[in-house]
Amino acid sequence: MVIKITPQQAKRVNALLRKLCANYxxxxxxxxxxxxxxxxxxxISKYGLYCNYFKNAVxxxxxxxxxxxxxPSGGKRCVLCHQPFAPRAKNQRYCPACAAKQKRLKATERQRRKRASASRF
Known part of the structure; x- marks a missing residue:
């Protein structure tokens, strides 16, 4: 099965191919x-992914x-940066980069609330 790609994606695929493919x-x-x-x-392909090794490993x-x-159909867009990403869970909202930032912000806010409630007593 051939997966269609755009010319911009083809450039990125070829760069990745030259850099990381063990069989190239x-x-x-x-x-x-x-x-x-x-x-x-x-x-040499411009319009699709033909190599199974490349699809699965690189x-x-x-x-x-x-x-x-x-x-393309099952992918989601990040709520913060709007970049497409492949979700690992069905309720995932953030790409991996933004998830780390969001986790840090939530932890900071949680600690702020905890310290505020502890100082009242």
């Missing part, structure tokens, strides 16, 4: 190599791109 060797694919060098199919390292490409 100077434009050739080591998985397809049977004695003769074979061109990496994913590096693409999940970039969470935003993974959310845009793999989960």
């Amino acid at each position: 060797d100077g434009g050739n694919c080591l998985l397809l190599d049977d004695g003769e060098p074979c061109v990496c199919v994913q590096s 693409l999940p390292t970039d969470e935003r791109l993974y959310a845009e490409v793999m989960k």
Whole structure:
């Protein structure tokens, strides 16, 4: 099954491919190599994701791109930054970066309320 991508996503996919793919060797694919060098199919494609190894092993390292490409209907947008992300739970509201910030803010507010109630007595 081919997953369609936009030209902007294709640029990000190719950059990720050159940087992190273990089977990419100077434009050739080591998985397809049977004695003769074979061109990496994913590096020459502009409109879709064709390599299963790339989809399963390399693409999940970039969470935003993974959310845009793999989960267009099931993906969500962060309440704070409005960036798409792949939720790990059905009630998740924030992307991982904003979740850490929000957790810190909630903890600060909780401690402020706790100290205010303790000082009244």
